[in-house]
Amino acid sequence: MSPPVFRFAPSPNGYLHLGHAYSALLNARMADEAGGRFLLRIEDTDRTRSRPEFVQQIFVDLAWLGLRWEEPVRIQSEHFADYRARLDRLWAAGAIYPCFCSRKQVLAEARAGRDPEGQPHYGGTCRQLPRAEAEERMRRGEIHGWRLDMARAGDAAAAVWGDATIAKFNVGSSYHIAVVTDDALQGVTHVVRGKDLEAATPLHMLLQRLLGLPSPFYRHHELLLDERGEKLSKSAGSTSLRELRESGVTSDVVRRRLGFA
Template sequence: MNFRTRFAPSPTGPLHLGHAFSALTAFDLAREAGGTFLLRIEDIDRTRARAQWEAQIYEDLHWLGLDWPEPVRRQSDHTDAYMAALEDLWARGLLYPCSCRRRDIVAAASAPQEGGEPAVGPDGLVYPGTCRPETPPRGQMPRDEALRIDMRRALDVVGKDINFFEVGAGPDGESGLIEVSPEALIEGVGDVVLSRRDFPGSYHLSVVVDDAQQEISDVVRGQDLFEATQIHVLLQHLLGYLVPRYHHHRLVRDEAGRRLAKRDNDRAIATFRAEGCTPAQIRDMLGLETAPGGAA
């Protein structure tokens, strides 16, 4: 498979230095491999996505010296693809509706129980299984409720070892062939949401469908998403997709060691541009070499 990767920001605020590092890393790796770099707009959060932030994404990335094939894939244009994946999983008895609100989950997870503190996974508190049915639900898949994956049933369906190849490094230096533990998925991840009430798909589902449909061979992203990879690999197995290679990279942090967020406007790419910074200076600031072929 030819090297094919992507940078997939959400248009919910300005891109900052952490985004620049991730985008430039993916772009450089694609150039070095003679492959393809894609831009994808992950706009499933319709309450926060804004057209002006999407326009600024294009502006900032072009200024950094990046280019990509058109048209750009926008998640809001592909709800049919996410719905088809959900219908497949529903028909196989792997999803169930959930009416729990966040406060319900917090209350249930915080109730006194054996074993100490409640487990926390990639999506926060591990869902305690309040709405999980004893047998798979029948009939038509509901469209107005959140849908969770039944993790135990999903693992039974996969019925084999789950692994992925890490060519970068996880937060604790994990690299090479990474085995995904069924116990860790059940106890440390739980029945994650795959479809929300307001959109037919969640981050976990949509990113897996997008990567498959765009034939992504190498996923390049920050180490903060390393723990979520086990969810994505499970879904890839369930949906019959190829598992790409993963390249998790270090995170850009502030002086206090905190990961940058979109509220850190003083580290926004647009702010550096306005102050007269050059793309080459951004690369130097991030510890990146000049791009292959002399770009940026």
């Protein structure tokens, strides 16, 4: 029987903070206690926000915490062909459709309701396009993304997402298709991540079903909060591990503070 596989998969769009440290340490400890493997993955499909210096800092910060991971580290931007292959399968099965609408059009034609990320549900204009017309527009090079046809998928738990974006304009992927692809290719058996991603789990499980991929065991841990009761985040400027280290805080202090002494 193969050992369980855990992973920590940060996005290099800023410096890691204590919330990331907690998640990484928790995954590493659970892997150790289960006699399993601990992987690190860099989720950098968003090329507009990802930076090489943030990637390198992830390695520095995690090593400073005393963590060790298997090599080589999977870096998503090096594997767009894998995500494209999954999109091709979904398109062939009629589970997704190309969307040529601009953001302005999407907002103008949005249906009532919003997805867990706060985006309005897509009105479905491009869902009605005949396949031949859609393929011709793609051949002409029209800019498009890819959306899941939730009505055809028939998944009540994931319906809150509406016709979710599965690949963005000129990117070739999205977080959702990339993460389920990578978890399957890397043999991940346990996904332990923050509660802020709990709403994405039904969508990920739906994609796994549509693609014939195994579904890992999911667990969503509590989030670390700041003094205002808000979750730690890069966008809010939460104190980074780098700043803590440079101010003289030791990794032992951080580990004790997070309950990993």
